[in-house]
Amino acid sequence: MLLALVISIGAMCAISAVLAIIMVIAESTIGNYGEVSISINDGDKKIDARGGKPLLTTLKEANVFIPSACGGRGSCGLCKCKVKSGAGEIMPTELPWLSEAEKADHVRLSCQLKVKGDLQVEIDPALLYVREFRTTVVGLVNLTHDIKQLTLKLDDPNSMDYKAGQFVQIETPVYERTDEPVYRAYSMSSVPSSKNTIEMEIRLVPDGICTTYVHKYLKVGDKMTVNGPYGEFHRSENDRHMICIAGGSGMAPLKSILYDMREKGINRKATYFFGAKSKRDLFLLDEMKQLERDMPSFTFIPALSAPDAEDKWEGETGLITNIVDCHTEDLSNAEAYLCGSPFMIDACIVVLKKHGMPEANIFYDKFS
Ligand SMILES: Cc1cc2nc3c(=O)[nH]c(=O)nc-3n(C[C@H](O)[C@H](O)[C@H](O)COP(=O)(O)OP(=O)(O)OC[C@H]3O[C@@H](n4cnc5c(N)ncnc54)[C@H](O)[C@@H]3O)c2cc1C
Ligand code: FES
Known part of the structure; x- marks a missing residue:
């Protein structure tokens, strides 16, 4: 019995070894495409x-x-x-x-x-104009319990031309969670006029390779490699009412677009719905209030889906889709800029279309 077991284990090892040799030979011959x-x-x-x-x-x-x-x-x-x-x-x-x-x-x-x-x-x-940039971390600030603002100074090349709303890819170097460099996309929250410095808002994804690196390992003074700019998510040139909707770090490209409008003196009607779970997930409230003062046609509507009792929240409560639904009427001549999870974006598109917004007027970046 024992002998039969030893023979069958030996046979299996021999077969595995032969297969491994065949695979190595195949890789260096069939896999050699010259x-x-x-x-x-x-x-x-x-x-x-x-x-x-x-x-x-x-x-x-x-x-x-x-x-x-x-x-x-x-x-x-x-x-x-x-x-x-x-x-x-x-x-x-x-x-x-x-x-x-x-x-x-x-x-x-x-x-x-x-x-x-x-x-x-x-x-x-x-x-073909996308470039790789060597950068230095010059800022790393907690915006909420799980979102950090990362600011990078561009060293070489030392400036980037981009449109408000576009994104870059940052390289996570080899560290204990990855044995090869990995790239992830992050929207820039900075304004394009700050050509030498870019800023991002990065939410920690539990066990995520890049976000764990940024949140737990990265320090001011460290070097990072990024490439970009990428993306078609940017303000179109017209006077339509802008419906902006974001959740969490989806704030980043919308902040860039809105700050860029303020800088350029564009006073276009814009309503910004920002969804968060509870008060600890809200950020940049003072900055958005300031934007309302600086841009008379801009309205910011934060909403909490599950406020804690101690939040003493007096603002809008409910899912962001319901808040948008209640606050909007005919949207047939409006356009929308959506940013955040694919689930949130798909649900918002349904609501916007229900209010008559043509699909061609809906722009989004899904943070998938
Ligand atoms: C165009 C674009 C712009 C983006 N901009 C931003 C931005 O400005 N800020 C920002 O924080 N993120 C942004 N993202 C998301 C970002 O690129 C990463 O996907 C995210 O940060 C996770 O990376 P990671 O390496 O930490 O996780 P990974 O190692 O890739 O994933 C770890 C695990 O988490 C799951 N996972 C991945 N992403 C998420 C998520 N978002 N939520 C829940 N689970 C997830 C994966 O399926 C996997 O199981 C953007 C994505 C796109 C496509
Ligand atoms: S890089 Fe190809 S599907 Fe994501």
């Missing part, structure tokens, strides 16, 4: 690289940055680009993120597509 050429935007830029890595990584190594908020795990859907030739079959991991129209239009998730040969790629031309 030199490849990647043509971007009909030859505007050409990259020569070694095949075998994801397209996202291959482009990044050539200083072409595609947004990748989940760090290439296939869970944010941000890293889309059009691959006109050479891409091969769509991977099952890409399917949840691609509409039928996108599939027909050769859109792919660049983090899932392995480079195996020459490619013709089309990306937003603005991405």
